Amino acid sequence: MTELHVNHYFVDEAGDLTFFDRAGRIIIGREGVSKFFMVGVAQIPAPALAEGLLKELRDELLADPYFRGVPSMASETGKTARSFHASKDLPEVRRDVMARLRRPRRGRGL
Numbered sequence: 001m002t003e004l005h006v007n008h009y010f011v012d013e014a015g016d017l018t019f020f021d022r023a024g025r026i027i028i029g030r031e032g033v034s035k036f037f038m039v040g041v042a043q044i045p046a047p048a049l050a051e052g053l054l055k056e057l058r059d060e061l062l063a064d065p066y067f068r069g070v071p072s073m074a075s076e077t078g079k080t081a082r083s084f085h086a087s088k089d090l091p092e093v094r095r096d097v098m099a100r101l102r103r104p105r106r107g108r109g110l
Contacts, residue, residue: 007043008044008045008047009041009042010044011040012039012040013037013039013040014037014040015035015037016034016037018033053100053101054084054097054100054101056100057096057097057100058080058081061080061093061096062081066092067090070090072089084097
């Protein structure tokens with residue numbers, strides 16, 4: 001019997017591909033239009049472990065007095081308090097997410 005191997009890839013984009021305004025005019029290079037479009041891919045060998053590490057971090061951040069009163073940390077906003085997203089997270093939160101995924105605590109690695 002052949003062993004099944006599953007790869008887990010997570011894809012995200014930054015920027016947008018809007019080339020025309022509502023009147024059909026080209027808007028590339030104009031003020032307010034993305035100058036870049038990127039696609040990133042992460043291969044996560046243990047998504048359940050990554051999910052656990054991120055949940056643990058989110059719980060720590062929500063309990064941290066430093067973040068008390070930050071709008072994105074309020075559960076009713078549906079932002080950082082519910083899930084991490086770089087465009088909605090504070091720089092400190094982005095730093096902590098990347099650090100946790102690179103060097104998980106208690107010897108648990110991805």
